[in-house]
Amino acid sequence: MSRILIFGGTTEGRLLAQYCHEQKKAVWVSVATGYGKMVLPESPYLFIHETPMDEGEMEQFISDKGITLVFDATHPYASLVSKNIADACERTGVRRIRVIRESLTGKEGVSEDGRIVWVESVEEAVQYLCGKAGNLLVTTGSKELIKFTALDSFEERVYARVLPTVSVIAACEKIGIKGKHLIGMQGPFSVEMNEAMIRQFEVRYLVTKESGNAGGFLEKMKAAAECGITAVVVGRPSDETGMTAEEAKKVLAESESDRIEPASIAPVSAASHKRKVTLIGTGMGGPEQMTGQAQKVLKSCDVVFGAERMLENAGEILKDKKKLPWYLSKDILPWLEAHKEFKTIGILYSGDTGFYSGAKKMVESFQKEPYGQRYETEVLPGISSVSYLCSRLKTGWEDVLLFSLHGREGDIAEAFKRSDRVFALLDGTNTVNHICGRLIEAGYADVKLSVGERLSYSDERITTGTPKTLRDQKFDVLSAVLIER
Known part of the structure; x- marks a missing residue:
């Protein structure tokens, strides 16, 4: 029985993965980016490895999973990756099939008419363009874009589509390269779309790679010809031998892994590749306020998020850790x-994660698709402000009505009518002075x-009095209060 690994991240890789899904053929698919995973079908038969692997990691992966057949469907210009795949397969004795993309050199619409300049590398393209006037539309990808900064006035002349x-x-x-010079769009694009961009930015040179039909190469060439501009084309690194995607499908159809049930490779389930996110209640202050479990998890995290004050209060626990002062899902996710290399993630919350905490919404954000397939969440409680304050007052809180005016609207007097003991979190609007006034007004x-x-x-302060005696005193805007008859 074959165990199959597809190195994808390309149109060809997606087509092979789609075919395996349709045929209920369980395979591993390796992609280097989150986008590469996003374009794949959701399927119980596809087990995704979504981080780049070097040569040694490829060899280890092939050995660990018992792979017997590898399809290299990486990009035509990813020559180093292809070499690593070939070397890893040779050392492990595994059969490798290179899935190639048909070259369009010499095809109709790609003629040698003087408006197409063929070069062997991006460096050669930049060298050709040195001294040439006019704007450039660069579609060779972001990895080698820095080479175009060698051109005069590149900030004003280069328009990059990435x-x-x-x-x-x-x-x-x-x-x-930023602002209107940075065109963030996913192709391939039609002739009309390419023409529109060329005219919009008054482009004189279109720089591209001969990426075949899947990369929209012919559409770029036709648009350049229609607009009367010069296309600078980086040719294929070498003449490759291999199979087309359609030929590779036939090999897949004949493989002995046909219609493997997902359970048969359960040890490498999708869950095993999920990244771990722990939402951690830090208690009232520094590390001594955290639970032992919270400290242990933090020490194992690759990156930790939280309000700047909490990151600072964690002290030595977060020494040498990647720390980012964010606490909203719109920033963190x-x-x-964009940083798949961070596998173990911590997010800090003051007090207890279950007591008027942002942890609840954060968990919901991580459970929404597609994130639910990528992340496993755990929530660790902390010491809440109500339990801490009551312990300092040497009293219990089992009969206390819990109430929050922190970023919320509410009437403390109405809450006090319902219970003889009320605990409340305050903010800059609902201050101690404000609630004292409201309590006095209500009798x-x-x-x-x-x-x-x-x-x-260290500067903790607990003050006890009555609304009448405390009304005109000054208190921290983020105070917590316990009101008792």
């Missing part, structure tokens, strides 16, 4: 999708009011 991922956009902006001027500020910190 994949619309956070990491790619950030890399392009870092080298100085895009960063994680509760002489109830007992305990105010906790900077709980667990």
Whole structure:
């Protein structure tokens, strides 16, 4: 029985994966980016490895999974990756099939008419363009885009069309290509779309690779001809031998792994490739306020997110860790999708994750698709402000009505009508002074009011009085209060 691995991330790789899904043929598919995984069909028969592998890691993966047949369906210009795959297969004694993309050199619409300049590399393309005037539309990808910064006035002349991922956009902006000069779009594109971009940006030279039909090469050439501009084409690295995607499908059809049930390769289930996200309640302050489990998990994290104050308070635990001062899913998720190398993730929350915490919404964000397939979440509780304050007051809190005015609207007097003991979290609008005024107004001027500020910190302060005696005092805007009859 064959165990099959497809190195994809290309149109050909997607076609082979789709075929395996349709035929209920269980295979591993290796892609180097999150986008490469996103374009694959969701299937119980496809087991995705979505991080790049070097030569040694490929060899280890092939050995560990018992792979007997490898399809190299990587990009025609990914010559180093193909070489690594070939070397890994040779050392493990595994059969390798190179899936090739038909070259369009010499085809109709790709004639040697003086408007197409063929070069052997991006470096040679840049060398040809040195001293040439006019704008450029560069469609050779983001990895070698930095080479075009050698051209005079590249910030004003170069328009780069790249994949619309956070990491790619950030890399392009870092080298100085940004704003309207950065076109983040996923192709391939029609002739009309290419023409529109050429005219919109007054392009004089279109730089591309001979990437075949799957890469929209002919459409680029026709658009360049229609607009009367010069196409600078980087030719294929070498004449490759191998099979087309259609020929590779026939090999798959004949393989002995036909209609393997997913359970037969359960040890490498999709869950085993999920990244671990732990939402951690840090208690009231520094490391001494955390549970032992929380400290242990933090020490194992590759990257930790949280409000800047919490990251600082974690102290030595986060020494040498990657730390980012973010606590919203809209910031955290895009960063994680662009940085697949971080496998173990921690997100810090003050107090307890189950007590008016942002942890609930964060869990919901990670459970939404497609993230639910990529991340496994765990929630660790912490010491809540209500339990801490009541312990400092030497009282229990089993009969306390829990109430939050932190970023919320509510009437503390109405809450006090329902219970003899009310705990509340406050904010800059619902301050101690504000609730004292409301309690006095409702006829509760002489109830007992305990105010906790900077709980667990060295400058912690707990003040007990009545709404009448505390109304005009100054308190921290993020205080916690316990109101008792």
